[in-house]
Amino acid sequence: MLKGMYNWIDERLDITPMWRDIADHEVPEHVNPAHHFSAFVYCFGGLTFFITVIQILSGMFLTMYYVPDIVNAYYSVDYLQHQVAFGAIVRGMHHWGASLVIVMMFLHTLRVFFTGSYKAPREMNWVVGMLIFFVMLGLGFTGYLLPWDNKAYFATKVGLEIAGSVPWIGEYIKILMNGGTIVGAQTLTRFFAIHVFFLPGALLTLLAAHFFMIRKQGISGPL
Amino acid sequence: MAHHHDPNEKIVYVGDSRIRKRDRSNVAPPDYTAFPGKSEAFIPNFLLKEWMVGVVVLVGFLVLVMAEPAPLGYPADPLNGSFIPMPDWYFLFLYQLLKYPYTSGSYVGFGVVCMSGLPFVALLLAPFLDTGKERRFYRRPIASSLMGLTLVAIVYLTWFSWNHYQEELKINGVIPEHIEREEKAREAVEKGLPRPVPGRENIPAMVAADDPAFKTMQEAQCIACHGGELEGGNAPALRGVGDRLNKEQLVETITNGRNNGAMPAFKDQLSSDQIDQIATWLEKQKAEAAQ
Numbered sequence: 001m002l003k004g005m006y007n008w009i010d011e012r013l014d015i016t017p018m019w020r021d022i023a024d025h026e027v028p029e030h031v032n033p034a035h036h037f038s039a040f041v042y043c044f045g046g047l048t049f050f051i052t053v054i055q056i057l058s059g060m061f062l063t064m065y066y067v068p069d070i071v072n073a074y075y076s077v078d079y080l081q082h083q084v085a086f087g088a089i090v091r092g093m094h095h096w097g098a099s100l101v102i103v104m105m106f107l108h109t110l111r112v113f114f115t116g117s118y119k120a121p122r123e124m125n126w127v128v129g130m131l132i133f134f135v136m137l138g139l140g141f142t143g144y145l146l147p148w149d150n151k152a153y154f155a156t157k158v159g160l161e162i163a164g165s166v167p168w169i170g171e172y173i174k175i176l177m178n179g180g181t182i183v184g185a186q187t188l189t190r191f192f193a194i195h196v197f198f199l200p201g202a203l204l205t206l207l208a209a210h211f212f213m214i215r216k217q218g219i220s221g222p223l
Numbered sequence: 224m225a226h227h228h229d230p231n232e233k234i235v236y237v238g239d240s241r242i243r244k245r246d247r248s249n250v251a252p253p254d255y256t257a258f259p260g261k262s263e264a265f266i267p268n269f270l271l272k273e274w275m276v277g278v279v280v281l282v283g284f285l286v287l288v289m290a291e292p293a294p295l296g297y298p299a300d301p302l303n304g305s306f307i308p309m310p311d312w313y314f315l316f317l318y319q320l321l322k323y324p325y326t327s328g329s330y331v332g333f334g335v336v337c338m339s340g341l342p343f344v345a346l347l348l349a350p351f352l353d354t355g356k357e358r359r360f361y362r363r364p365i366a367s368s369l370m371g372l373t374l375v376a377i378v379y380l381t382w383f384s385w386n387h388y389q390e391e392l393k394i395n396g397v398i399p400e401h402i403e404r405e406e407k408a409r410e411a412v413e414k415g416l417p418r419p420v421p422g423r424e425n426i427p428a429m430v431a432a433d434d435p436a437f438k439t440m441q442e443a444q445c446i447a448c449h450g451g452e453l454e455g456g457n458a459p460a461l462r463g464v465g466d467r468l469n470k471e472q473l474v475e476t477i478t479n480g481r482n483n484g485a486m487p488a489f490k491d492q493l494s495s496d497q498i499d500q501i502a503t504w505l506e507k508q509k510a511e512a513a514q
Contacts, residue, residue, distance in 0.1 A: 027269040029260030034272045043276045050277050051284075074298040078420055081295055088292050093284075095293035100284060102313045113349070113370055116358030123350035130347045137313075144311050150400055153299035154308035162321060166340075167332040183301070223359050 025215070030222035042219075044108035049207070051101040058094040059196065066146065068192035070185045073148035098140055105136055117220040125213040132206045135199050142195040148188060156191075157183050296400030297421045302457050305485040307391055316377045319384035342373065395483045426454050427463040427510040436504035439497050443489065453508075458486060465509040473502035 010016055029035045031042035065084060067076040080087040109129070112118055118126035145156045160183065164174035179186025263269055300306075310318050317339055321327055326334025345352060353366040360367040392399065398406075408418045429437075429452065440446065440453075448458035455461075468476070477498050480488035489498065 023264065023266035025265050026262040027265050028262045032261075032263070032269060032272065033276060035261065040276060043273060046273050047277060047280055050280070054284075070299070074295075075420065075423070077295060081293070082418060089288060092288035092291070092293045096284065096287055096291070099312070110370075110374075114360040114367065116360065116363065118350045119353070119356070119358060120350070126350050127347060134343075140311055140313065147295055148299045149296035150299055150303060150306045151294075151296050151309060153301065154303075154306050155310045158308045158318070159310060159314070162317075162335065165331040166335050170335075220358070 022215075025218075028219065028222070031219055041107075041111045044104050044111055048101060048104040048108050051097050051104055052203075052207075054093060055097045055101060056200065058090050058097065061090050062094055063196060068146070068189050070148060070188055073146065073188060077147045098143060101136060102140065105133060109133065115220065115223060122213070122217055122220065125210060125217070128206055128209050128213065132203065132210060135203045135206060139195060139199050139203070142191040142199065145188065145191045146195065153183060156187070292405075294399075294401035296404060300457070304457075305395075305397075305482055307388065307395075307397065309388055312381065312385070315384040316380035319380040319387075397482070424460075426460045427508070429453065429462050430465075430507045430509070430512045431504065434504045436500045439493075440501055443492055443497075448486075461505060462508050463510050465506045465512075468506075470502050470506045473505050474498055477501060 031039050033039045033043060062080065065076055065080040065087070067073055077091070081091055082088070112126065112129070141156075141159060145152045160174050160177055163177065164170045166173060175181065177187070177190065178184075179190045320338055321331065321334045323334075324330070326338050349366070353363060355363065357363055391397075404421060411417065411419050437453075445461075446453070448456055449461050450456040453461040464473070476486060477493070478488060478490045478495075480486050493501075
C-alpha cells in the first residue's frame with residue numbers, strides 16, 4: 001500500500017534521487033562520535049538545528065495565545081503561564097531554548113573556527129553562518145520584549161538607545177525600530193512582526209543555503 | 224519527429240513536460256575514500272548516533288524547563304524610575320563593554336562602531352582575513368590568539384556585568400520582580416487565596432475615608448504616586464496596606480523613605496504628629512475591615 005503510493009508519486013516526480021542523495025551520502029569517521037569521543041564537537045551544528053526546530057514549534061504554539069498589544073500582552077503571557085494546559089512547559093521550552101540555541105551556535109562557531117573549517121573553499125558557508133548568528137541575536141533581542149514586563153521594557157529601551165548611538169544613522173535606526181520616538185505600542189507590534197515573520201523567514205532562507213552548501217562541499221577533512 | 228519510448232524508462236516526456244529523466248551516472252555523492260577510516264551513510268546509521276547525543280541534550284533541556292519556570296515580572300511601567308535595566312545574558316558583554324570611559328558618553332560612537340561593530344565585521348569576514356592554507360589552530364597563532372583573547376574578554380565582561388547587577392540588587396534591597404511575583408503567588412495559594420495577577424489585584428475599599436489623615440496625605444502629594452484614591456499608580460496601592468505593614472513600619476517608611484528614594488523621605492515636609500496620624504489611619508486599611 002505505502003509502497004504503491006510511493007511508486008505512484010515517484011513515477012510522476014522522480015523523487016528517489018532527491019532523498020537518496022540526502023540519505024546515502026557518506027559521513028566520514030572523524031566526525032562520528034561513535035568512533036572518536038572527541039568528535040562530539042562536530043555535533044553542535046546539528047544540535048543548533050535541533051533546538052531551532054524546538055524553537056519554531058514551541059513558538060508556533062505560543063502565538064495561539066499571545067496577544068501583541070500593550071494592554072493584553074502581559075496578561076496573555078500570564079494566562080499562558082498559569083492557566084493553559086502545558087503552557088508553562090511550552091513557554092519554558094521557548095524561553096530556555098532561546099538561551100540554549102545561542103550556546104550551541106556559539107560552540108558550533110568556535111568548532112568551525114578552531115578547526116579552520118571556514119577556509120577555502122568554504123568561505124561562503126562561514127559568511128552565511130555568521131549571518132545566521134546575527135539573525136539569531138535579532139530573534140533574541142526582539143523576543144525579549146514580547147512578555148511586556150518591566151525587564152523586557154527597560155532592556156529594549158537600553159538596547160535601542162545603544163542602537164541610537166551609532167554615528168549618523170543611529171537616530172534613524174532607533175526611530176525605525178521604535179516605530180516612533182518612544183518604546184510603546186508600535187514597538188511591540190513591530191517587534192512581534194519582526195520576531196515571528198521577518199527574522200524566521202530570513203533564518204529559514206539562510207539555513208537552506210547553509211545546508212545546501214555543506215551538502216555540496218561536504219564536511220571539511222580531518223586535521 | 225516521433226518520440227521513441229523505452230518501455231522500461233521510468234519518466235517519459237509528454238508534450239512540454241518539465242520532468243526529465245535524470246542521468247544517474249554522475250549523481251554519485253562525494254565519498255570520503257580519500258579520508259582514512261570508516262565512513263557510513265547519513266541516514267539511518269549516522270543520524271541515529273547523532274540522535275543519541277540529541278536525546279541526552281533534550282533530556283537535560285526538559286529537566287531545566289520543568290525545574291525552572293520561565294520568568295515573568297510585573298507589567299511594563301514606563302514611568303518606573305527605579306527599575307534596573309538588564310538585557311538577556313548573552314548581550315551582557317556588549318552592555319558592559321559600552322560602559323567604559325572610552326566607549327561611552329561622548330565616545331559612545333567609537334564604542335559602538337570600533338569596539339563592537341568592527342569585531343563582528345572581522346568575524347564575518349574571517350575567511351578573507353585568515354587566508355593561509357593551514358587549518359590547525361596552533362599553526363595559526365594570530366587568528367587563534369585573537370579569538371582566544373575575545374573569548375576571555377567576553378567571559379570577563381559577562382561575569383563582571385552580572386556580578387555588578389547582583390551587587391546593585393543587594394545595595395538597593397531589590398528582589399528581582401519575577402522572583403517576588405512567584406513568592407507572592409505561592410504565599411497566596413498557600414493561604415487558599417486565588418493567585419494574584421499583578422496589576423489586576425482586587426484592591427480593598429478605603430476604610431474611614433473621612434479621616435482627616437487622608438486630607439493631609441492629599442496635601443503632602445502622596446496621591447501623586449499612590450493614586451487619587453490610593454489605588455496605586457507608580458507606587459503601590461495603599462488601600463489594604465495595613466495587611467502588609469504595621470504602624471511602626473509605616474512611620475519608618477514615611478519618615479525615611481524606602482527603595483533608595485523611590486519612596487521619598489517625608490520627615491522634612493510632615494511633622495511627626497502628622498506622620499503618626501497618617502500611619503495610624505493607614506494601619507486601619509485592611510482588607511477585612513473594608514468588607
